[in-house]
Amino acid sequence: MTRQRRTAEPYKIKAVEPIRMTSREEREEAIRKAGFNTFLLDSKDVYIDLLTDSGTSAMSDNQWAGMMLGDEAYAGSRNFHNLWDAVTNIYGFKYMVPTHQGRGAEHLISQILIRPGDYVPGNMYFTTTREHQERAGGTFVDVVIDEAHDSQNLHPFKGNVDLVKLEDLIRRVGPDRIPYVSIAVTVNMAGGQPVSMANLRAVRELCDRYVRSDGRPVRIMFDATRCVENAYFIQQREEGYSGRSLRDILREMMSYGDGCTMSGKKDCLVNIGGFLCTNEFEVYQEATQLVVVFEGMPSYGGLAGRDMEAMARGIYEMVDDDYMAFRVSQVQYLGSQLIEAGVPVVRPVGGHAVFLDARAFLDHIPQSEYPAQTLAAALYVDSGVRGMERGNVSAGRDKEGKERFPKLELVRLTIPRRVYTNNHMDVVADSVIALHAQRETLGGLKMVYEPPQLRFFTSRFEPIRREGFWEFVKG
Numbered sequence: 001m002t003r004q005r006r007t008a009e010p011y012k013i014k015a016v017e018p019i020r021m022t023s024r025e026e027r028e029e030a031i032r033k034a035g036f037n038t039f040l041l042d043s044k045d046v047y048i049d050l051l052t053d054s055g056t057s058a059m060s061d062n063q064w065a066g067m068m069l070g071d072e073a074y075a076g077s078r079n080f081h082n083l084w085d086a087v088t089n090i091y092g093f094k095y096m097v098p099t100h101q102g103r104g105a106e107h108l109i110s111q112i113l114i115r116p117g118d119y120v121p122g123n124m125y126f127t128t129t130r131e132h133q134e135r136a137g138g139t140f141v142d143v144v145i146d147e148a149h150d151s152q153n154l155h156p157f158k159g160n161v162d163l164v165k166l167e168d169l170i171r172r173v174g175p176d177r178i179p180y181v182s183i184a185v186t187v188n189m190a191g192g193q194p195v196s197m198a199n200l201r202a203v204r205e206l207c208d209r210y211v212r213s214d215g216r217p218v219r220i221m222f223d224a225t226r227c228v229e230n231a232y233f234i235q236q237r238e239e240g241y242s243g244r245s246l247r248d249i250l251r252e253m254m255s256y257g258d259g260c261t262m263s264g265k266k267d268c269l270v271n272i273g274g275f276l277c278t279n280e281f282e283v284y285q286e287a288t289q290l291v292v293v294f295e296g297m298p299s300y301g302g303l304a305g306r307d308m309e310a311m312a313r314g315i316y317e318m319v320d321d322d323y324m325a326f327r328v329s330q331v332q333y334l335g336s337q338l339i340e341a342g343v344p345v346v347r348p349v350g351g352h353a354v355f356l357d358a359r360a361f362l363d364h365i366p367q368s369e370y371p372a373q374t375l376a377a378a379l380y381v382d383s384g385v386r387g388m389e390r391g392n393v394s395a396g397r398d399k400e401g402k403e404r405f406p407k408l409e410l411v412r413l414t415i416p417r418r419v420y421t422n423n424h425m426d427v428v429a430d431s432v433i434a435l436h437a438q439r440e441t442l443g444g445l446k447m448v449y450e451p452p453q454l455r456f457f458t459s460r461f462e463p464i465r466r467e468g469f470w471e472f473v474k475g
């Protein structure tokens, strides 16, 4: 048998940031202080931080060099033009307005296009996206394929839009009540699952068949946050794309939409930044009016010149085929170790994170006792690895105030871009596997503080029973 050849990180390390090892006692103390919410832990107490891939990327030497070329003029900074060129070149949209991060762009587009009583179909909700849609008076309607809600279904494009669900909605409420279809590439809440090119094309065709009374077909706005990871899956899995560059594939994907919101903190490889794109001049003009109120001048949108320069350079780096192949393979590397050890994870493993299926992992804990929150807290105590809850806590409450009890109850282990080596992934795998072996000792949590919106960020918990794994929690 021939031995399989391995590849390594396609970069070498020029600067290092030491991380601190902690003792079990220190971590027990830290999780109690944080109210068993990993969002409330101090970074100094975390060994391997997989809370998010948002704003946690390592920048390249080229990006750092660009930071020194920040033109901090109040208006018309040179870096704005560089960002404009990078975005219009790589994404292919006509107009761009920078924002401080993705939700800034979501806010603008929601206020511009959504009217009270409108419906916004989307391939599964995302927390900030839905919040902005609902604040503008819209109702989010989930039109993702059913497979996305099944953590074990091996569909290669689980982020696809269900065309029947979408068309039913358009027919039921009429195209005038649909300001746009919101398509996330990839779908974060389903586990980083991609959308196929064929599906994007089909959604475009469907939308083109429904013309609004203003003469426009129903719009498609991408949540392009992880669009290059999506392009990578198309390159790997979809017929006809294996020989094509990510840059090419991304351009084709975006050509089916009318604009996008972007969190630069993900695929664009920066620590802060975002933007809104549109092909419509009127929408662009309204965005420039609103951005001055909420973010800053249309030529900086809440960003420093140096931030825009770093993002412009990151945009060219994100479409590098070798970089992206390694980025996604590192996520797969962690995922396959867990799958081989029999740990229940969302499959197929997505592009930015491995999602532990907490309902299957802790099948003795009812969803009202927050199994994913429990597992995330326990993982931190076990090894100092910080993940995050994506389940009942994140889903929040509906308009009647009832908990949503989503089908997926997950712990997300998100891999920052270019930050950790595969040795770090081994440490994570060892800890999850060890915890899986002692899962019966884990009891659920109760919520003792709950903020009214986006509760997962700041809510606090306590173990219901101070025994087994939680024995250390005293009086």
Ligand SMILES: *Cc1c(COP(=O)(O)O)cnc(C)c1O
Residues within 6 Å of the ligand: 054, 101, 102, 103, 104, 126, 128, 129, 184, 188, 223, 225, 262, 263, 264, 265, 266, 273, 274
């Ligand atoms: C992170 C994220 C956003 C919001 O972007 P921010 O930069 O955090 O404001 C929107 N959609 C998806 C899918 C995301 O992952």
